[in-house]
Amino acid sequence: MKILILLPSWLGDAIMTTPAIENIVDFYHKPEITLIGSSVSIEALKNHPKVIKSYVLEKNYKSLIKIAINLESFDAFFLFRGSLRSKILKLLITSKNKYQFNKIKYQKRHQVEKYNDFASDSLNKNFNAGKLIIYPSLKTINFNSKPTVGINPGGAYGNAKRWYPEEFAQVAAELSIKYEVIIFGGPGEKDIAKDIENLLIEKSVMNYSNLAGSISIEELISRISTLDLFITGDSGPMHIAASFQIPTIAIFGPTKPDETSQWEVEKSNIVKQNLECQPCMQRTCPLIHHDCMKLIKAADVLKAAQSFN
DSSP states (O other): OEEEEEOOSSHHHHHHTHHHHHHHHHHHSSOEEEEEEOHHHHHHHTTOTTEEEEEEOOSSHHHHHHHHHHOOOEEEEEEOOOSHHHHHHHHHSOEEEEEEOOTTTSOSSOHHHHHHHHHHHHHTOOOOOOOOOOOOSSOOOOOOSSOEEEEEOOOTTOGGGOOOHHHHHHHHHHHTTTSEEEEOOOGGGHHHHHHHHHHHHHTTOOSEEEOTTTSOHHHHHHHHTTOSEEEEESSHHHHHHHHTTOOEEEEOSSSOHHHHSOOSOSSEEEEOOOOTTOOOOOSSOTTSSOHHHHTOOHHHHHHHHHTTO
């Protein structure tokens, strides 16, 4: 059976499809899977043992048409996106069966469950949503000489999701007594990561590494998989950590933890306020004050981390 899957664009969303994808694989027994997705989603999931080909879909129609022309026919096409571009791709692809995710139909549940319910409804089954699964493409090497904490201040969705570098630095400084510290972040998060680094230097903390903007998605997966603790905002790396059962503290502001928090992690905590304006789901604070993040302090996160001891 030849199966085509269009992945979500965001890293975290792509990882949250993995329980659904595992159920699709089990349903078809020995499928040959072709993936289409953004560069980050492809890098994260292309190493699945049933994936035989993968294509990076750029943000233009030329890329979409080029991919469609190069693809053969399929037995089933699962689209985990509902955008206009994905609907056009659905028209261009030859497949016996085509199933497209509709976000209006799947609401008020975790994103993992939304994607899994989509797979269930498509195949007329009642799949259980299992744990997140990533198949690392790099051999995992533990470079850590002692327990290591990852600090991830970024969040691709928008500035409203980002906690403050001063608070992250305070948490990292306190934990540096027990842990080596690794600062993570994508190319767009190098500035905030550098701010944290400078604050750590001011606090005479030297047992840290700043990897923001300097490693690939494959390397990010490998490094996160070796952590002993992860402190992060609502982000793609948070879901990477969840797939490896890394004890995680997730800091939530404008987004919905009941929909995008770390999925089925044995040791996990969510730190958030309970304001009337939450969750606004906006990229920048519409009320300007940003209290959903500003009112969270380093002491709150440290207390959450201590609960794992």
